Amino acid sequence: MNTLKLQGDLATDVDTAARLLQQGELVAVPTETVYGLAANAADPEAVNGIFVAKGRPADHPLIVHLPSVDQLPQWAIDIPETARQLAQAFWPGPLTLLLHKHPDVSPVITGGLDTIGLRVPAHPVLLDLLHTAGIGVAAPSANPYKKLSPTTAIQVFETLQGKIAAVLDGGPCEVGIESTIVDLTGVQVQVLRPGPISARQIADVLQQTVATPEQHQVVVPGNVEEHYQPGKPLQLFSSVHMEQALQLRPDGIACVVHSPEYSDSLRPGDIMLSADPEGYAQALYQTLYQLDQGPAEEIWLELPPMTDAWQAVNDRLLRAGKVVGDRG
Known part of the structure; x- marks a missing residue:
């Protein structure tokens, strides 16, 4: 496969990326956190391609990136008021909300779980792409499983060239580490993956205590013992x-x-x-x-x-x- 190099500041290239996603192809995209490997989240076959390209276990759930908070009801049910409060405070931005998935959402995305991670990203190129394509995208980090998350387009190209349709270059990532994941499915709000949005910031918005367990058994992206690893010791x-x-x-x-x-x-x-x-x-x-x-x-x-x-x-x-x- 010939992996295209696309520029995020060219409208024609964004259109090309949108068309590829609509056709079920994989496109690496910039986010404010790290580069993501995107597939049309409404296309289970395309989403399955992410697991193949990354060598990622199929039972490991993916985060879906949405163009707007207005799309939340298409992907989640029983949405609590806390979700709307956090979305208003931190979206677009590096905060992923773990919610109960909508019955129409493919289990391929959620690793067979009844929960789903959702966020609206802050990167202008990705937001432009999402609005142009008119879809949500499943987009874990664009790297081989357990390896370093990429923060530039060249890193993605060097590791996934030939395995995906295109890389959309939006420049270096501003945040540099993955989003915070906050679980809103239980009685206690808890941070399951620490990130750029702290538990204290979340607690300040919700005006309630937020748990930060050092270890937990909830299956979410990044919760494996060995991860984010360079090739050298x-x-x-x-x-x-x-x-x-x-x-x-x-x-x-x-x-x-x-x-x-x-x-x-x-x-x-x-x-x-x-x-x-x-x-x-x-x-x-x-x-x-x-x-x-x-x-x-x-x-x-x-x-x-x-x-x-x-x-x-x-x-x-x-x-x-x-x-x-x-x-x-």
Whole structure:
């Protein structure tokens, strides 16, 4: 298959992407979080193609991206008032609502579950595409299963070329990590995947307590022990242990740090990330991808603080790598 390279700032290319989706093809699309691998969510055969292209288990549910909150009743039933409150506060944006699925929704999308994850994305190119196509799209991250989520079109093209119809380039992703998933199907509102929208922000809108279980058995995207992984071994060090690691590391190791006091210990090829959670998250996957393509044999990374502000980043890192020693 010849994978087309399409530009999100060209109306003709957006039209082409919309036509491909309507025809049941797969198109990688930009979102504000990461690039997604999109298929017409109303076409079970097309959606099944996502699992094939990614090598993703068929019982792992997908998130459906909608052009507008007005489409919620087409995809979910028993929609609580909390859903409408959160949609008004955070949509378009990086928040996925877990709701009871509409009976007409194919179980292919939901992995056979009676719940469905829905969101309205904030990326202008994707919104334009959704309105042009007049459909909702199932769109998990556009990468092989368990590997690094892509935040640029070139990353998608290099890993999925020949497996999908097109890649729609909308530039680098602004957020850089996947959306928050909040479960609204039970008595207790709970965050099942931490992300750019924090539990505190959700609680402030709803004026109620929001649970944030460290571990749970609810099947949602990203809830597997190993995920978001670069191709090279990723070793994780607390800030305390990182100081000794920098001093003792052999050749062939690339380091990623965020503490300014370690700047003098860096070698060519090492990377200093932002000490701000949002800036760090935006650059994280791109940094790991860059080092994955470089000459280093392993990647050593300084873990951020284990605080609420860093919860989403730490969730990704602890699934992507192995902690050396304790977390400090």
